Amino acid sequence: MTGLNQRNNQAQSAGECSEICTSPNCVASAARLITNMDLDVDPCEDFYEYSCGGWHKSNVIPEDDSHYAVPSKLIKSLEIQCKELIERKPPPSETAAIRKARNFYQSCMNEDILTQRGSEPLKALLRELGGWPVVNDGVYDEGTWTLEDVLAASRIQLDRNFLFHNRISVDAADSNAHILTFDQPILGLENRDYFLRNESIKGLEAYQKYMIDMALYVRGDSDREEVTRQMQEVLNFEKKMANISMTQLAKRRAQIMNQKVSVSYLKRRIPAINWTRYFQLVMNTSSVDHSMELVVYSPQYLLGLNQMLLETPNRTIANYVVWRAVTHTMDMMNTEARSIRQTFLKVVSGEKKERARWIQCIDNTNTYMAHALGALFVQEKFDVESKETAFKMIGHMRDALYSIINSTDWMDDVTKQKALQKAFAIREQIGYEEKLLNFTHLDGLYEGVDITVDQYFENAVQIMSEHARKLFGKLDESVDRYGWSTAPVVVNAYYQFPSNSITFPAGILQPPYFSRRYSRSMNYGGIGVVIGHELMHAFDDKGRHFDIDGNLGIWWSNSSSQSFQRKAQCLVDQYSNYQYEDLGMNINGWQTLGENIADNGGLKEAFMAYRHSVEETGKEEPLLPGINLTHNQIFFLSFGQLWCGLHRDQDRINSLKTDYHSPLKFRVWGSVSNSEHFAKAFNCPTGSPMNPTKKCGVW
Structure with a gap:
């Protein structure tokens, strides 16, 4: 493959395999990476555009959305799969919960009845x-x-x-x-x-x-x-x-x-x-x-x-x-009422038209009856073996987290030991909650609601009311520390402070984040970075205040807290200097600090875990075909391509005001410019935009 400047090819890993993989999976992986890239861009000048320039040129923002990004494509794929499942003729023995989910979807789709009933x-x-x-x-x-x-x-x-x-x-x-x-x-x-x-x-x-x-x-x-x-x-x-x-x-x-x-x-x-x-x-x-x-x-x-x-x-x-x-x-509401809202949304978010009705109804079913739809999805579409692969990856990620904490020179020994104990105690939830496939349990989640195909408004109100009743009923109950707080068909991941746990729903354990057929470099650069990000939330500016049991308290020494603040200030200053020049608006480095800590620490953690997995097997994987990159470089390229995306101006303005995450481009710039591993992988000159002399990082 041509187009990569020579210095990138020189930055080989020790023992890099010279064999080329030509299997269909390797060819498909290489093709996706290449299609998304812009080889005319120097990765040391702008790694985001190098990673995503091709993606940006070949995609447009749909008229019914304010943005379009890599997660958007996966969400669309999941919506199509859920539509096929819920519109399929049900078996006679189908469980009541899934039958109610089908009724809910049908009631949403029945626009004629919505129109007849009006307001x-x-x-x-x-x-x-x-x-x-x-x-x-x-x-x-x-x-x-x-x-x-x-x-x-x-x-x-x-x-x-x-x-x-x-x-x-x-x-x-x-x-x-x-x-x-x-x-x-x-x-x-x-x-x-x-x-x-x-x-x-x-x-x-x-x-x-x-x-x-x-x-x-x-x-x-x-x-x-x-x-x-x-x-x-x-x-x-x-x-x-x-x-x-x-x-x-x-x-x-x-x-x-x-x-x-x-x-x-x-x-x-x-x-x-x-x-x-x-x-x-x-x-x-x-x-x-x-x-x-x-x-x-x-x-x-x-x-x-x-x-x-x-x-x-x-x-x-x-x-x-x-x-x-x-x-x-x-x-x-019906089309007439929703069109009034759409006129408003066009101004504040740039969405030019309403989403297709079936998409609205799938999304609403996944909101109001998430566990029932999730159970159907897991039974029919989820690769259960992915759970085992993800568990193994988390093991390597946890080892990397221990190593990072243990190697810090700014924490006193007592605080460090408590941090290590907290890291060791983090529990993982992968794919879906097992009891969702216990249909007695699943039916019990919805036994208080009666869902009919001709009363969509009342169906939704019933479910909201039942949720409120159950929520207030929990006040005198003990917390289920092993319970899940999210459903399976979700393209996101979470760290929960109270339970000191990380959750990766089935929805995100899909390409392009993860596949059992990907190379290790792609998986660790994809879902591995997401895992690292969530693990790092246990030790960001908010998570560090919660102890091993998820209780808010003071367990850091004054000296370690002061050192944390000094290192965090560097990130605050770095990200506050990032600007949308065409808008004249900067990131709020304090508002985004927690996510920036997780981004930077998660990337470092994932790369260390990836290298450990290679060392564990004793050999590098064969190279991907047609793309003249080492697997270390592919790791970072996979990370960069997680964040490919397009946003309308109003969406960019809104996110700067409300989002705790930095904008996509700056998530990539900030993380790789603080990474010595990235600079070495791409042989970036010291002082280049992606390899500045001053680097920031808490962990």
Whole structure:
């Protein structure tokens, strides 16, 4: 193969095999790598474009999306597979849970019935929420309306609060127990900056139009002037909520504060809400223990909210809460209502049209009935042998993590030993939860819901309500430390702080991340880096505060903490200097610190594990055909190609404001430019863009 500059070919690994693999799997692997690359780019100048230039030239962002990236292709593939499975004629003996999932999907697909029913299902829900005043249908009654009733009704019916976020979580101070937690809510425009900065005026105008048009749709008349007046009050109210909300960075820092208060504290400091009444309703009890402990992540927000509620008319509060309930149910609405939302999305995300209905319905089935669809997928489509291969890889990754921690020269011995013990205790969850294939268990997950093919809206509300009921029922139960928090058909991976565990669902154990037919260099550069990333979250700026048992506490010495902060500051400065020049916007290095630590440490860990696996076998693999690269180089190329992607401008702006991850290009630049292994593999001159003299890294 031509096009690679000579220095890349000189950076061979010791003992690199000269044999060329010509099997169909090797040919296909090489072809994919080559197709995605741009060989006219020097990898030492811009490794991202070198890895992904071909991908960028041969792909476009679909009109129904704000971005398109490597995970997007895999998600599309999984959606197609799930569609084929759920539309297939079921066997007579099919388990009830999967039958309900099929009914749910069919009810979503039945657009004729959705059109016939119009806004009636939504109006029935609005009656449960005490009415939407702006609709002017006689349901809302100023004299009998109470805030606590509507807050509890939205929590019970829709599994959501809209003035604050309230759920049952694992107690950070005792990972075996559950506790009630309170936080600020997600706003209608997600990021507070939309409401507060002048450059967001177009998005804010589109949001207001969305409010007005939906209210008119439900009202069924054209009194735009009156609706506009009331929804302007709602918008002003939400602007005030944004003003008292924390930034993304402050939210992340608050999650390690774990400030506990009592119900009595809420009653005393936030008297605008009748907390006794609220808890009676959501917990289905006549008596409330006012000494019960709660965790409040955003106390200043709740104090500010209290003042807002005291100063705001009930009608405006009711209009806001119900408006947010309406937005939460938009996926369950008919085409006319969804087209109103689509007009809004076109402005704020750049999505030009709605996704195909079958895609929406597969995704919604995977949201509302994830375990049933996941069980069907695992039975029919998942390569179970992949679990064993992944377990072996995790073993090598864990060894590499031990080695990295053990070799640190900035931790004292006591802290280091505790870190090693925590690393050793990390548990892995691979593919799917075994009991999903126990159909008695699976059916039990959905025994409280009755899913019919002609009532999509009610089906979704039933499932949300059942989830809320089960969630609050956990308050007095011990935590299942071995339970899964995600379903199988998910293209993502997770580290859970409370259980000190990593999870890799079946959805991500697929090409291009992983295949039993890939070379080791490709697998370690793919899923290996993802594994390393999740393992490193146990020791990032947030994870390091949790001990071996997943409890929040102080187990680092002052000197080791100070050394961590100094090394982290280097990463903060490095990433804060990365800029989208065409937008004139920089990354927030503090906001993305945890993910940047995991990216950098995970890449280092995966490369060490890869080299260990080679040493364990005693020989290098045969080279791939038609691509003049060593396997060390292919490892890094596989990593780079994980992040190929295209984004609309609005999506790039949104991600800089809200995402804890750095943008794709900078994830690659940042990680490889800090890697001595990368510089050696590609023989990059010192001082070149991808091999700067100053390198950063915590681990």
